[in-house]
Amino acid sequence: MNTIGKHSFQIELSKNPVEAHLREELLENPLFGRVFTDHMVTIRYSGTRGWHDAKVSPRGPFSLDPSTLVLHYAQEIFEGMKAYRLPNGGATLFRPEANARRFGNSAERLAMPPLPEALFVESVRQLVRVDRDWIPSTQGSALYIRPFMIATEAVLGMKPSAEYLYCVVATPVGAYFKGNASALTVWSSDDYTRAAPGGTGAAKCGGNYAASLAALAQAAREGCDQVVFLDAAERRWIEELGGMNVFFIFDDGSIQTPPLTGTILPGITRASLITLARDIGITVFEQPYDIDQWQADAKSGRLVEAFACGTAAVVTPIGTVKGRKHNFSIGNGSGGPITERLKTALLNIQNGRAPDHYGWLDLIF
Structure with missing residues (x-):
């Protein structure tokens, strides 16, 4: 268990991670956004409990009611950031506090509860630590990280949701634009x-x-x-x-x-x-x-x-x-x-x- 402020991350490792030799094959030339790491982060929000239930768990699908607000009124925000493999074998994020600040600004514009910036940064760190073997080491590659938040209250009403789900997933990536064109x-x-x-x-x-x-x-x-x-x-x-x-x-x-x-x-x-x-x-x-x-x-x-x-x-x-x-x-x-x-x-x-x-x-x- 890891703690940030009053929030503790429960960590449940995947029982069926991608085998090492298959992962290495996938990392040789990863297609952008097509291959994902073994785990994800989720944190829930409600008007009564605030942010709670922070988890690192095996990556898997969500179950949503057909009336879930995000499906009808598009209360949704996201970020894009990368983790890089360093020459010494370590890993780093690039300006994650700037992503956290922008995520909060986006949340306010979409009438969503801002996630505390320290919690945002730590959620990304948690995922990178658990899925560290997914960070490519080839030139021009990185681990692309996608934090996002969706409105999850099940009600057909034109209003801000009372419940939200924050999630972080990651995908190893190479060049965004493929092909031989230089520009x-x-x-x-x-x-x-x-x-x-x-x-x-x-x-x-x-x-x-x-x-x-x-x-x-x-x-x-x-x-x-x-x-x-x-x-x-x-x-x-x-x-x-x-x-x-x-x-x-x-x-x-x-x-x-x-x-x-x-x-x-x-x-x-x-x-x-x-x-x-x-x-x-x-x-x-x-x-x-x-x-x-x-x-x-x-x-x-x-x-x-x-x-x-x-x-x-x-x-x-x-x-x-x-x-x-x-x-x-x-x-x-x-x-x-x-x-x-x-x-x-x-x-x-x-x-x-x-x-x-x-x-x-x-x-x-």
Whole structure:
């Protein structure tokens, strides 16, 4: 039994874990989100008892009543984070307190009870410790961790639930984008927007991602890897990709990224890259950027690189932008030195190959 504050984690190990030789085969080239570790964490909430019944148990299905609120009114939030294998064989999380804080902000926006940040971080630590053998050691791989919370009260009523289930599962992963392309081709969506002022754009909730699927399908039909969303009011200001923040790099060496005004998810990778860039002397502007200006700057050569970033994709260059009104390439169409420098700096810290001067790493064992 492990205790955090007044909460004790009951630990029940799986009686049928994946055999070691099969696990090693699965870790050689893991498909993103297809293979899961042996265990999960669950913690329950009720209005009368608060957070209680914290467990590490064998991974398995939930049993939900057909009237469970999450199935009807989408009260659900989640996080995405990774555990990394260190050169000495240990493991670390990257800025888990930032995920805990964002999870709490998302909960408040969705009228859900915030999970105490220390309990969030410890729940993730517990799962990583139990499933430590699932952390890949191959270059570019990690253990992707998915904490989430759902409304579980069984009632058909348009109201915040009185009961919730928090859960953490994990999956070993390699590269998010497969294939030989060195940079993304993105589709500029004219038909769909991701978020509007006053909405849930800054919350990490399933509804935001569900609403983006039609645009992603449209992008795929146009031969693109991703979609870039514009603002809902004027349909001109670049906001973010489907699940990733976006950065622009100019010929004077400066970087620009859209500001966090409530319609864009405050990415932890985004914040980390801004810090890294500024610390190596790069000027970073958090300012709006017009899609027409993006095209003009790319064609004139003023814009030399662009990239998307997030926990899953890390840092991925954008090479081409397509749309009904836009069609242009960025630089040589395959990334550039500043993008690569920032990606390498971030990965070196996350994987323990460079000193962590920022206190971002949370060592697990």
